[in-house]
Amino acid sequence: QLVIGLLYGTIWGSLITTIGAVLSSAFVFFIVRKLGAPFVQAMIGKNDSKRMRFLRETKKLDTVVFILYLIPGLPKDVFNYVLPLTKIKPSSFLVLSTIGRLPGIIASSYIGSSFWQGNYVDMVVVAVLIGGLGLVGIVFNQQILALVNKVTAKFSKGDEQEDEPEEEHQGDSLR
Numbered sequence: 001q002l003v004i005g006l007l008y009g010t011i012w013g014s015l016i017t018t019i020g021a022v023l024s025s026a027f028v029f030f031i032v033r034k035l036g037a038p039f040v041q042a043m044i045g046k047n048d049s050k051r052m053r054f055l056r057e058t059k060k061l062d063t064v065v066f067i068l069y070l071i072p073g074l075p076k077d078v079f080n081y082v083l084p085l086t087k088i089k090p091s092s093f094l095v096l097s098t099i100g101r102l103p104g105i106i107a108s109s110y111i112g113s114s115f116w117q118g119n120y121v122d123m124v125v126v127a128v129l130i131g132g133l134g135l136v137g138i139v140f141n142q143q144i145l146a147l148v149n150k151v152t153a154k155f156s157k158g159d160e161q162e163d164e165p166e167e168e169h170q171g172d173s174l175r
Helices: 002-035 037-051 061-070 076-085 090-117 120-139 141-158
Strands: none
Touching: 002 037, 002 076, 002 090, 037 076, 061 076, 061 090, 061 141, 076 090, 090 120, 120 141
């Protein structure tokens, strides 16, 4: 993202990166829907599969997806493999994950562009802010995921709505 920002500037760099993220996420989404949980467990391992089980249990999945993609430093690649095993619609997944990623994509492209243009102060300020947030996301990702799980579970218990029947996917349990 930094290099694309350096080469193409903030706007075009962000657009190119976003298109790449959408296309690759869509590809992974449909492959996972086709191949199911055994494929996911082979890709990410049983520990990450277990950690992400809460995604199948929350009734606030759309909100959770947006928040998880918004926070820098969280394992978005793991989310890309696990979320197709949930009830989320492909269009919702792609829109929410893309919007959640946009601030980080734009900031990264801006850092690269600022470096190229010699705006070193801007580059350092944005890099420190995004890098700091990313570091927090990396260091505390277990706690952040646990907190999101706890908060969504609390809200899910408060919902009085009937559960909609889930669409079945080949081998879609996250054991």
